[in-house]
Amino acid sequence: MSATGAILVVDDDPAICVVVGEALRRQGHKVKTASSIKERGALLESFAPDVLITDVMLPDGDGLDGVAEILERKPDLSVIVLSAQNTLNTAIRATEKGAFEYLPKPFDLNELARAVGDALGTGKAQEGEDGATGLPHDGLPLVGRSPAMQEVYRTIARVLSNDLSILVLGESGTGKELVAEAIHSLGQRRTKPFVAINMAAIPRELIEAELFGYEKGAFTGAQARTAGKFEQAQGGTLFLDEIGDMPMEAQTRLLRVLQSGEVTTVGGSKPVRVNVRIIAATNKDLPKLIEENRFRQDLYYRLNVVPIALPALRERREDVILLARHFLDRAALEGLPRKALSDDAAQLLMAYHWPGNVRELQNLMQRLAVLSRENVIAADVLRNSLPLDMVPADHAAPADQLGQAVREWAKRQLGIGIGQPNRALHDDLLALVEPILLQETLASVDGNQIRAAGLLGINRNTLRKKLTDYGLDPLQLRVAE
Numbered sequence: 001m002s003a004t005g006a007i008l009v010v011d012d013d014p015a016i017c018v019v020v021g022e023a024l025r026r027q028g029h030k031v032k033t034a035s036s037i038k039e040r041g042a043l044l045e046s047f048a049p050d051v052l053i054t055d056v057m058l059p060d061g062d063g064l065d066g067v068a069e070i071l072e073r074k075p076d077l078s079v080i081v082l083s084a085q086n087t088l089n090t091a092i093r094a095t096e097k098g099a100f101e102y103l104p105k106p107f108d109l110n111e112l113a114r115a116v117g118d119a120l121g122t123g124k125a126q127e128g129e130d131g132a133t134g135l136p137h138d139g140l141p142l143v144g145r146s147p148a149m150q151e152v153y154r155t156i157a158r159v160l161s162n163d164l165s166i167l168v169l170g171e172s173g174t175g176k177e178l179v180a181e182a183i184h185s186l187g188q189r190r191t192k193p194f195v196a197i198n199m200a201a202i203p204r205e206l207i208e209a210e211l212f213g214y215e216k217g218a219f220t221g222a223q224a225r226t227a228g229k230f231e232q233a234q235g236g237t238l239f240l241d242e243i244g245d246m247p248m249e250a251q252t253r254l255l256r257v258l259q260s261g262e263v264t265t266v267g268g269s270k271p272v273r274v275n276v277r278i279i280a281a282t283n284k285d286l287p288k289l290i291e292e293n294r295f296r297q298d299l300y301y302r303l304n305v306v307p308i309a310l311p312a313l314r315e316r317r318e319d320v321i322l323l324a325r326h327f328l329d330r331a332a333l334e335g336l337p338r339k340a341l342s343d344d345a346a347q348l349l350m351a352y353h354w355p356g357n358v359r360e361l362q363n364l365m366q367r368l369a370v371l372s373r374e375n376v377i378a379a380d381v382l383r384n385s386l387p388l389d390m391v392p393a394d395h396a397a398p399a400d401q402l403g404q405a406v407r408e409w410a411k412r413q414l415g416i417g418i419g420q421p422n423r424a425l426h427d428d429l430l431a432l433v434e435p436i437l438l439q440e441t442l443a444s445v446d447g448n449q450i451r452a453a454g455l456l457g458i459n460r461n462t463l464r465k466k467l468t469d470y471g472l473d474p475l476q477l478r479v480a481e
């Protein structure tokens with residue numbers, strides 16, 4: 001276990017306060033929340049946090065203002081800055097003000113937990129010791145920072161303190177079960193059971209017995225009264241996976257249970273009261289099944305009180321690398337060799353269309369952790385493992401890929417939170433991309449510098465100077481002026 005501490009979370013978004021607060025409390029931290037600079041100031045008078053997590057854009061001003069002064073008064077405090085202005089500028093300002101860490105929004109709860117662990121002085125060392133014993137950050141399982149996942153986190157935050165029925169929608173492998181588990185384990189039923197049942201995995205004739213239980217002698221082989229999943233989940237959460245595969249008769253019975261709050265076993269007559277939160281999931285189009293008379297409309301309304309739609313992985317490509325690294329880390333914690341991804345491999349992962357979604361990515365990373373001989377997974381190793389003929393169909397637009405590549409590069413160079421960046425990053429990036437742009441443009445016009453300058457929208461002399469600066473000998477390029 002990591003050390004615990006007192007944490008003040010300052011954000012004007014109540015959903016963030018709830019979800020971050022809950023997650024940190026679950027890890028044993030003492031958490032208070034504030035929604036403005038004024039409230040933050042007042043709380044700091046009475047509550048002495050070890051870590052201050054603060055948003056930048058607060059209703060009464062800039063959350064970074066005052067941080068340096070707070071740190072002057074409380075030098076032992078660690079400040080973690082959250083900001084939706086994902087600009088380099090904010091990251092730099094945060095560092096200048098003495099922040100311990102800066103996390104651009106949308107952030108990943110795992111990362112925040114790690115940052116808090118590091119701030120409390122236990123993070124890295126602890127990870128090493130805990131390594132073989134289990135997964136890090138138990139209870140914070142969802143990785144992803146894409147806006148689509150952020151929306152999912154927001155909805156999760158809103159349903160933690162109530163018992164509304166949830167319908168999780170999404171393709172196979174997008175994390176529907178993980179969402180259900182997260183709602184259970186972060187919510188108020190967390191000390192009670194989480195019971196899952198997959199309608200597609202059980203023979204149709206056994207579904208009712210599995211769900212509602214059965215009496216001795218109810219059917220051949222029923223040797224003793226057996227509690228169904230509803231009873232097993234008493235007080236907790238029942239996850240009905242692949243609900244679209246539920247037979248009609250079982251649907252009718254399920255609806256009755258949901259309406260009455262009572263379960264009668266197969267072959268039994270005495271109803272048992274059950275108090276269970278229902279989370280259902282499907283990758284099927286339920287309205288279409290309703291039209292085809294294969295799903296009950298009334299049951300659909302009963303289940304679909306709060307829908308949570310999980311996007312396919314190809315619709316949130318910005319999460320691919322984060323997830324891939326997460327799975328490689330996890331493989332290392334499980335005792336497999338630690339592997340990293342080369343830049344080319346990362347590009348390839350992002351271009352792939354992931355029909356099996358996160359599950360496919362997870363399996364691939366595990367396989368590569370075992371099979372790849374090198375410590376850094378190269379693109380050609382990946383190419384052999386992916387059916388890349390399937391990539392071009394709907395792969396990310398080149399501009400997206402370029403943007404992602406720049407983002408990855410910048411993050412690596414900045415090593416935000418680890419040390420002070422002390423480089424001419426802007427020039428470094430230009431030196432990487434500009435020569436390629438110049439060469440390609442010149443090649444497209446047979447080396448004609450005037451036309452190339454025109455296409456680039458820069459002065460010809462500027463082009464000439466750049467070519468010299470980059471050591472691209474203009475004389476070697478055919479000049480047709």
Ligand SMILES: Nc1ncnc2c1ncn2[C@@H]1O[C@H](COP(=O)(O)OP(=O)(O)OP(=O)(O)O)[C@@H](O)[C@H]1O
Nearest residue numbers: 141142143144171172173174175176177178358359
């Ligand atoms: N956001 C995520 N972060 C980390 N791991 C994830 C994430 N989403 C999915 N996974 C992992 O991917 C695998 C598939 O997820 P899960 O079983 O929850 O998907 P599912 O949508 O329920 O799939 P199916 O419809 O096939 O049952 C699991 O091992 C899960 O831990």
